[in-house]
Amino acid sequence: MNNLKSFNSLIIFTEIAKFKSFTLAAKHMGLSKSSVSQQLTKLEKEVGQQLIKRNTRGLSLTPAGEILFKKTEHLNGQITNALKELNDFEEEPSGVFALSFPFFLESFVIIPAITALSREFPKLKYKLIMTDQLMDLVENDLDASIFAGNLPDSNYKVQDVGTTTEHFYLSKNSVAKINGNTIEKSIRDLKWLSVPWQKDLVLTSTNGSKKKIQLEVFANCNNLMSSLHLAENDVGLVLLPDIVKERLQKNDKLVSVFEEYKGNTWKVKFLHSYNKDKPKYIDRFYQLAKYYFLKSQLA
Template identity: 35%
Template sequence: MKINKLRQLPRLLAFAAVAEKGSFTRAAEVLGVTKSAVSQQISLLEEELGIRVLNRTTRGVSLTALGESLLSQCQLLQDQTNRIFTDVVNAGANPQGRFAVTFPHAFESNIVIPAIEQLCLEFPGLEPELIVSDKALDIVSNNLDVAIYSGELPDSSYRALPIGAMTEIFCATPLYLHRAASPVTPESLGEHRWLATSWQQQKMPIWHVDCNKSDVIQLNPFARANTLACALKMALRHMGVVLLADVVAKPYLKTGELVHIAHRISGPHWPVYTLHAYHGEKPVHLTRFHQLVSRFFMAL
């Protein structure tokens, strides 16, 4: 006799409830179903097992000898089921294990690292794995929990939570500007040493702040770097002009290490999101991570 074991699991749990409560009615109340549904489950169990597990009388129900033997095993099944759901609930409230996040270099020092530090204080069971990359990484194929993404969203099934927006601005050190001995205006930017990243093009789209219109200017790269961090380090060594996201530039502008130049124009303007692949309710630590990232982003 071939038995569909998965189909029997709810029937065994229904049997255990009837045996413990001594009544189909009280078992139905505990299980949150109708009395007839419980009765049907027990009948199907007995039919497929080929044994009678309950004696039914007008005064109630009692266990057969085989039913008594089966009950102890079903109670173990009940305990295991309860333990599984307890673990799931606790995992939601107290998440543990790997939490993999990818994000561009621009968000590393002043946004993601402080957010992760606070997140681990609140959820000490987490084991963060940070993948810093200026190239967008796919969440599923790279086995990631969340990605911080800047730019227009890709056409995908991922869920996006808005963080804010950032604008690229032109910056240089006071010493470079002194050495250059010429004013940095929108018209003269092409004459200055430009420290470009690999994704920035010579024909740079810009926005005229004062007249609220877009344009394109020609820039001449003096040096190129494949990461924003490298371009920034060259700029801090007075090697030229760099186009930085404002979230990256602000701490250096506050200390005076960099100066915002060519105020009348800005580079591209990018929306910023937290991306995740959950279609139902998000894990509590992912929601909290998004909140923290948004807070540190807005504080810059």
């Protein structure tokens, strides 16, 4: 196997595995779907093993594909970062990277992103603040912030991380309390565990119709994880963003309810205040955060 000749095929395989779609991978790389498929076939022939299963439900990695993806999942970002370093060569970054972020992004986005960043920039230190409130970068001496929700006007640079939609969850023990013929009555019979941004609840049905409902708050928590833990202990109903579904898949306490409706959809943004002389770890962290955000949603 000629490793150099296989390099492009490895990059393309990694993008297919990341997006779990030939179409999305091709679009992301600016290639045709047929070209992407041909490169994967070429790589599988070179390694002598099937890497991706194709079926009517989509794509999935074979055991060999899983092993290879674990080694290559950051390959594209590392190449991009390496080329950027050649263009603006400087000493290895040091100092403190100060970041604020919402509680619900901690486990599946922030921790893996910071872990990968620390390996690439070993001299960098960190100040990490978990909060569901928007913190002003200058007033709080922050390099960057990730925030979910509506942003006020500012001079900060804003980049998209993704979107997340809220869904209803109850503990298994509480499911028996669902009553009534309408979702409004069923919800009103339950105790609502809210967070500050869930003031105006607009439900969207699977057919696209919207309903605005007013609910009495039983417990208002300043972070999403507190409301999740209360729900796990049979206290009431909680709205959770789909970005935490990987955690919920491993959780045998909560189940999805009222699946014909969903709550609000929130835009997740990355903010920084750099106009020039931006440290390269800022761009790299954004790449990693966006990658792990997408990975959690595709889980």
